[in-house]
Amino acid sequence: MGWFSTRLSGIQKEEALAMVRHLQTMLAYQHLAMEVYNDATAVVAGKIPHGAEVTQRANVNFSDPTLVAQYVIPAVAKKIEIFQLVEAKHQEVSGLVNTILQEPYQEMTVAINAMLERARYQYQGFQQWVNHPQVDVDTKDLDRDELAAIDSAIRALNELIFKKIRLTSDEWLDIVQEAFNSVRASLKLIPLGKDSFRSQYMRGINGEYVRFFKE
16 A cells, blocks of 8 residues: 555645644653553552553542642643643644644644643642542543543544555554654653564553553
8 A cells, every 4th residue: 555645745745744743743742641640540549450541541539638649639730731732732733734634633633622621620620639538529520521532633643644645554653653752752761663662552552551651
């Protein structure tokens, strides 16, 4: 299968590939935020349920306000910081958007807004519960909305990758690796090699507990 659909030509090909690289980098930052939060959750709850890393939310009930204040709230604050960075980076590439790229760009915009809104909602909820543990606080109210927005963004991205550009799976995985290594570089971590990255990535998709942003 060739790299590009006959519907794309010339500068469109370059713009489409640039958008794919950007959107995959946005998802890599989202994965970083997930790792930060789930690692904090693992400390407080003891473990992350199998499958929660990529395909599901960690369904954990917290009982110790002190541990939540020490680990979970700082992790959520870091999530907010990451998503604010993502929001800024996403706005910077708005000039790349043409008719073909409008849908995946806008779907990612909605997803980023949902991720940021949920993180802020979590932060407020956990703060409220730590200050008043006797009050029943729901920090999961926006989980479903965020998941739906991310799913829609990924579907639009996959449509661009596999139907409009027609990348092969190997070509797509190379771009995903590039995106994750870009985020690793921002954390001053050495890049992951092809075999190492793909092995971890597939294990993560299958629900295993893997880490891309730690040595």
